[in-house]
């Protein structure tokens with residue numbers, strides 16, 4: 001989704017002083033917020049006056065709607081009262097310190113943790129408590145950070161595994177994935193374990209896209225990639241989102257992720273801290289200092 005199409009969060013600034021200022025004319029990705037908050041004094045706004053929002057729910061419709069979510073592992077609670085929305089075709093990033101619970105949110109949406117309270121709804125239906133196989137059927141694909149390919153299977157067999165719930169291999173979808181990642185067509189018969197890190201990540205994404213999900217969950221897609229491949233990976237994610245798939249991503253490369261996404265959530269210690277457009281989070285002094293390395 002382009003920034004212009006992005007739904008507005010229910011509140012974009014702590015003060016609630018949301019401006020109607022248009023996005024920058026060039027529409028270019030810059031560090032400046034596309035919407036410039038106006039100071040109460042009427043002075044020219046500066047970065048120091050940008051306040052990231054703390055209203056974590058979207059004002060409008062969401063295809064993924066998480067409310068007051070408590071979850072963890074066994075008896076160990078990690079998430080407390082998490083609120084998070086993803087709108088149709090939106091690109092949302094979760095950032096935050098190590099151990100904040102970012103991956104746990106993703107795993108919880110995909111049914112891989114212990115649900116302890118609150119709700120996760122997808123396209124209007126509750127999905128908390130469902131098994132991953134059921135969640136895939138609902139239209140959610142997940143690319144975990146680790147162990148996300150079958151190393152002993154070929155590229156093609158990996159893709160086929162992404163559609164294992166179907167009776168027949170969807171050949172047309174495999175072709176669509178090959179069109180999106182042409183190198184995978186070339187390496188179709190090669191064992192996934194022998195591919196480079198970037199190519200393995202493409203296999204993992206391709207597998208998660210096999211059922212043409214409405215929402216793709218990506219956990220640290222740039223982890224372990226050589227620096228010159230990171231931009232390429234982000235470009236591919238942009239294109240997946242541009243083709244109509246909503247994306248919820250956890251990313252260690254927080255600044256780049258926030259530059260690219262529509263909205264971001266800052267998670268700390270298992271709970272929400274800030275929610276706003278990516279460019280607003282990038283411009284907020286406190287967010288930059290505390291969570292983005294200045």
Ligand SMILES: Nc1ncnc2c1ncn2[C@@H]1O[C@H](COP(=O)(O)OP(=O)(O)OP(=O)(O)O)[C@@H](O)[C@H]1O
Pocket residue numbers: 073076078096097098099100101102103104105250
């Ligand atoms: N399978 C598990 N069993 C028990 N505790 C776990 C498990 N996985 C993660 N945790 C704990 O949950 C907490 C949150 O971990 P999580 O991986 O969600 O954080 P994160 O924000 O994604 O961190 P990072 O950026 O380091 O990946 C951590 O304290 C972690 O040790």
